[in-house]
Amino acid sequence: MMNFIKAVRSAWEHKDTLLCVGLDPDLEKIPWHLREMDEPLLEFNKAIIDSTCDLVCAYKPQIAFYSASKAEKQLEATIDYIHTRYPDIPVILDSKRGDIASTASMYAKEAFERYHTDAVTVNPYMGGDTLDPFLKHKDKGIIILCRTSNPGAADIQDLESDGKKIYRIIARKASEEWNYNGNVLLVVGATYPRELKEIRSITGDMPFLVPGIGAQGGDIEEAVRNGMDHDRAGMIINSSRSIIYASPERDFSAAARNAAMNLRNEINLYR
Amino acid sequence: MMNFIKAVRSAWEHKDTLLCVGLDPDLEKIPWHLREMDEPLLEFNKAIIDSTCDLVCAYKPQIAFYSASKAEKQLEATIDYIHTRYPDIPVILDSKRGDIASTASMYAKEAFERYHTDAVTVNPYMGGDTLDPFLKHKDKGIIILCRTSNPGAADIQDLESDGKKIYRIIARKASEEWNYNGNVLLVVGATYPRELKEIRSITGDMPFLVPGIGAQGGDIEEAVRNGMDHDRAGMIINSSRSIIYASPERDFSAAARNAAMNLRNEINLYR
Numbered sequence: 001m002m003n004f005i006k007a008v009r010s011a012w013e014h015k016d017t018l019l020c021v022g023l024d025p026d027l028e029k030i031p032w033h034l035r036e037m038d039e040p041l042l043e044f045n046k047a048i049i050d051s052t053c054d055l056v057c058a059y060k061p062q063i064a065f066y067s068a069s070k071a072e073k074q075l076e077a078t079i080d081y082i083h084t085r086y087p088d089i090p091v092i093l094d095s096k097r098g099d100i101a102s103t104a105s106m107y108a109k110e111a112f113e114r115y116h117t118d119a120v121t122v123n124p125y126m127g128g129d130t131l132d133p134f135l136k137h138k139d140k141g142i143i144i145l146c147r148t149s150n151p152g153a154a155d156i157q158d159l160e161s162d163g164k165k166i167y168r169i170i171a172r173k174a175s176e177e178w179n180y181n182g183n184v185l186l187v188v189g190a191t192y193p194r195e196l197k198e199i200r201s202i203t204g205d206m207p208f209l210v211p212g213i214g215a216q217g218g219d220i221e222e223a224v225r226n227g228m229d230h231d232r233a234g235m236i237i238n239s240s241r242s243i244i245y246a247s248p249e250r251d252f253s254a255a256a257r258n259a260a261m262n263l264r265n266e267i268n269l270y271r
Numbered sequence: 272m273m274n275f276i277k278a279v280r281s282a283w284e285h286k287d288t289l290l291c292v293g294l295d296p297d298l299e300k301i302p303w304h305l306r307e308m309d310e311p312l313l314e315f316n317k318a319i320i321d322s323t324c325d326l327v328c329a330y331k332p333q334i335a336f337y338s339a340s341k342a343e344k345q346l347e348a349t350i351d352y353i354h355t356r357y358p359d360i361p362v363i364l365d366s367k368r369g370d371i372a373s374t375a376s377m378y379a380k381e382a383f384e385r386y387h388t389d390a391v392t393v394n395p396y397m398g399g400d401t402l403d404p405f406l407k408h409k410d411k412g413i414i415i416l417c418r419t420s421n422p423g424a425a426d427i428q429d430l431e432s433d434g435k436k437i438y439r440i441i442a443r444k445a446s447e448e449w450n451y452n453g454n455v456l457l458v459v460g461a462t463y464p465r466e467l468k469e470i471r472s473i474t475g476d477m478p479f480l481v482p483g484i485g486a487q488g489g490d491i492e493e494a495v496r497n498g499m500d501h502d503r504a505g506m507i508i509n510s511s512r513s514i515i516y517a518s519p520e521r522d523f524s525a526a527a528r529n530a531a532m533n534l535r536n537e538i539n540l541y542r
Binding site for chain 2 (some may be wrong): 024026062064065068069070072080096097098099100101103104105107109110113114123124125126127128129130138145149150151152153154155156159160161162166169170173210211216
């Protein structure tokens with residue numbers, strides 16, 4: 001079985017890319033000629049994957065885009081397609097799960113046994129005991145929300161306790177308590193480069209999943225300079241919409257490739 | 272369309288019950304004679320529903336138990352069964368979703384358009400803008416995690432900011448900022464009666480979803496006395512395992528009825 005963090009580090013080094021493409025297909029946004037097909041989301045994903053496979057360190061399907069439209073089978077088939085054709089590329093299930101331990105075990109089963117993904121995003125609000133059922137999967141990447149990329153992230157995450165903001169407390173717990181199997185990563189949004197720098201200083205070389213580039217407006221240079229680890233890597237930088245919807249026409253996969261190439265190169269400029 | 276909070280208040284009053292049964296069927300725990308059937312989780316649920324329908328103010332399927340085993344169709348059919356046979360009983364999708372707004376819209380679609388549920392549980396860690404795509408559904412119940420029932424709940428929820436614990440801050444935001452459509456409820460665990468009382472004092476008559484009775488060990492008397500609103504109601508008190516697995520044999524639905532009746536009556540003793 002693939003070890004997620006090793007596979008990502010290997011891609012950073014050997015493929016020279018920090019880019020992750022988010023596979024969040026929306027039937028109302030994909031090209032018209034695909035919408036009539038039996039499995040339109042799968043066909044869309046396959047074309048995006050084939051055209052970007054050499055440019056990414058991971059793929060990240062967001063499960064809501066499949067569950068909202070009864071498309072679980074297309075998600076399964078997408079992941080199977082990646083594993084079969086591109087066995088070196090790890091897959092992150094972006095589901096941000098969090099529940100009491102007995103239920104969290106079921107969510108871990110969803111991610112790792114049903115969908116066979118290599119990593120999963122999880123929400124820490126309910127506390128450490130709710131993360132354990134994920135953390136015990138040593139080879140899987142457990143990606144904990146820390147400082148998210150959205151405008152309202154500050155509402156809870158920036159509250160201060162004993163002079164430390166909640167996201168700093170999460171970062172410290174992630175490093176000191178939750179990483180007992182060496183499989184923890186953090187979500188830190190590109191839209192908040194100052195926080196990226198702070199969290200990097202707390203967590204050493206812990207890898208980050210960094211959303212917020214592209215449609216969400218994060219600045220690439222600022223994010224890379226503030227989030228890099230000692231090897232000038234350390235970040236899985238995700239973009240979804242700015243790549244997969246680069247063109248609404250028949251040339252969508254070529255346009256996605258161009259957008260991915262440009263973003264990969266721009267990221268590398270600042271490393 | 273049903274208004275969730277009105278439907279629950281009506282059940283509290285006219286059916287004289289605060290009980291909610293959690294429909295969390297696990298193929299490894301349901302009676303043997305059901306496991307060979309085509310749709311074992313659905314058959315199990317139907318029997319539980321038929322035997323407890325007069326004793327509950329709501330049903331609450333936990334989605335992980337279905338998604339872990341590719342049983343989305345059985346979840347759809349369970350909810351459809353409740354709506355068709357027992358149209359007055361509201362259904363809560365327990366999914367604890369939380370994501371950036373564009374993704375949260377997809378999760379709202381999952382809960383309300385795909386599964387046709389009347390309420391959904393959500394996680395507030397990412398902030399107010401991530402709750403809006405749920406909150407805009409005026410007739411649906413949006414049930415926000417506040418103080419959860421698990422042992423590790425204190426890790427984040429009890430951190431103090433400006434002398435106030437995070438769960439108090441969530442309770443205040445829920446009352447003052449997020450309840451603009453009058454459709455907000457809070458999750459407050461029965462296992463922490465002191466916190467139930469505090470949160471009740473902050474939120475007036477806002478309804479609570481109260482897990483933690485039964486397998487999780489919460490004390491019924493303490494929970495009821497501390498969590499009631501001015502009408503001696505205000506709580507949707509959930510139990511899953513202690514009811515649905517009251518017997519592992521062919522008499523499981525009769526045993527579930529007995530367990531539900533006893534719990535409903537014990538709750539009412541203390542109102």
